[in-house]
Amino acid sequence: MAYEKELDVALLAVQRASILTRTVFSSHTKGTLTKSDSSPVTIGDLGAQALIIASIKHAFPEDEVVGEEDADDLRKDEQERTLVWDLVQAARLDDISAEDKIGGPIKTVDDMLTALDSGRSNGGNKGRVWALDPIDGTKGFLRGGQYAVCLALMVDGVPTVGVIGCPNLPIDDQAPLDSSVGADADDKEGKGVLFGAVKGEGATSRPLSKGALQGSKKISMKAVPDVSQASFCESVEAGHSSHGDNAAIASKLGITKPSVRMDSQAKYASIARGAGDVYLRLPVNLRYEEKIWDHAAGVVLVQEAGGEVSDAWGKPLNFGIGRTLKENKGVVAAPREIFPRVIEVVKEVLDVK
Numbered sequence: 532m533a534y535e536k537e538l539d540v541a542l543l544a545v546q547r548a549s550i551l552t553r554t555v556f557s558s559h560t561k562g563t564l565t566k567s568d569s570s571p572v573t574i575g576d577l578g579a580q581a582l583i584i585a586s587i588k589h590a591f592p593e594d595e596v597v598g599e600e601d602a603d604d605l606r607k608d609e610q611e612r613t614l615v616w617d618l619v620q621a622a623r624l625d626d627i628s629a630e631d632k633i634g635g636p637i638k639t640v641d642d643m644l645t646a647l648d649s650g651r652s653n654g655g656n657k658g659r660v661w662a663l664d665p666i667d668g669t670k671g672f673l674r675g676g677q678y679a680v681c682l683a684l685m686v687d688g689v690p691t692v693g694v695i696g697c698p699n700l701p702i703d704d705q706a707p708l709d710s711s712v713g714a715d716a717d718d719k720e721g722k723g724v725l726f727g728a729v730k731g732e733g734a735t736s737r738p739l740s741k742g743a744l745q746g747s748k749k750i751s752m753k754a755v756p757d758v759s760q761a762s763f764c765e766s767v768e769a770g771h772s773s774h775g776d777n778a779a780i781a782s783k784l785g786i787t788k789p790s791v792r793m794d795s796q797a798k799y800a801s802i803a804r805g806a807g808d809v810y811l812r813l814p815v816n817l818r819y820e821e822k823i824w825d826h827a828a829g830v831v832l833v834q835e836a837g838g839e840v841s842d843a844w845g846k847p848l849n850f851g852i853g854r855t856l857k858e859n860k861g862v863v864a865a866p867r868e869i870f871p872r873v874i875e876v877v878k879e880v881l882d883v884k
């Protein structure tokens with residue numbers, strides 16, 4: 532299979548980082564700081580980024596990484612640095628050969644900071660670049676909702692390998708998708724899914740474990756013969772996606788089921804496994820540039836599960852022009868057969884604004 536080693540390393544790296552994020556999710560100490568754009572970042576985001584970049588750099592030293600976070604805060608704040616270091620040391624896969632494939636534990640605090648700081652690539656459309664969101668849906672992570680650990684390899688600007696760890700999603704791909712999935716989520720028994728996909732090779736899900744990779748199953752989007760029966764997912768935060776426009780689109784499509792609101796790329800994963808059908812992310816503020824790490828892994832998953840993804844005007848997402856999708860506004864994802872109808876209605880709603 533193409534990109535077999537890349538997929539293997541990405542799955543193990545995300546699995547190990549999820550051990551760390553789960554520790555923080557269930558702890559009172561989340562070490563939350565506020566970033567310059569007033570969004571939150573926690574010791575979970577920082578620790579997960581350090582672990583994943585260390586894994587990638589061990590297996591593929593020449594590859595570049597576009598990561599959401601950096602080490603600036605930890606270099607200044609000794610208390611926060613110690614909290615993250617303790618977490619990073621404790622997060623280990625309990626299968627030694629799996630742990631070896633991703634380089635084993637990070638050796639020193641300096642190595643941790645170097646790894647965390649190695650996600651500053653500007654991306655582009657040449658060569659191999661990983662897009663990393665160590666915790667996507669940080670607000671959901673803090674609120675007790677869905678969050679996801681997301682990693683994608685882009686080759687010449689094209690998302691090619693995508694891995695998403697969702698510690699709070701039910702393992703069962705067919706579990707019904709309703710508002711309870713997005714709210715008051717937990718990572719207890721029966722929860723925790725690791726999704727993977729390679730361009731041209733299909734998409735899979737398996738339980739998130741603490742050891743070697745186990746039991747993968749092929750996933751695919753659900754057939755939707757009647758678009759009015761579709762269910763759609765959207766962001767929890769009204770500032771990230773226009774709930775009003777999303778509702779107008781659903782209504783024009785004849786959809787009567789209420790939307791399922793959940794944080795993070797768990798939305799892409801949920802439609803890719805056929806639990807939901809459509810993901811609508813209509814822009815609220817046209818000046819906002821979507822970040823490549825918020826979409827790259829989810830896009831591979833949906834495409835490989837039988838879906839299509841574009842921006843709100845039906846334009847393909849361009850991942851090869853830097854750290855953001857500056858040529859695109861909004862995101863729409865749906866099964867291939869109903870995608871043209873969904874985009875038609877999205878455009879109608881946007882045109883009358």
Ligand SMILES: Nc1ncnc2c1ncn2[C@@H]1O[C@H](COP(=O)(O)OS(=O)(=O)O)[C@@H](OP(=O)(O)O)[C@H]1O
Nearest residue numbers: 666667668669670766767768770771793794795819
């Ligand atoms: N204004 C605006 N518009 C659109 N998107 C934004 C905006 N501000 C932030 N972000 C990004 O949204 C990421 C989380 O997206 P979600 O779909 O999970 O949103 S939500 O948490 O359900 O509200 C979130 O990712 P994380 O920071 O990784 O949590 C942000 O990168």
Ligand SMILES: [Mg+2]
Nearest residue numbers: 664667668825
């Ligand atoms: Mg994100």
Ligand SMILES: [Mg+2]
Nearest residue numbers: 599664666667
């Ligand atoms: Mg994030």
Ligand SMILES: [Mg+2]
Nearest residue numbers: 570571599669
């Ligand atoms: Mg963030």
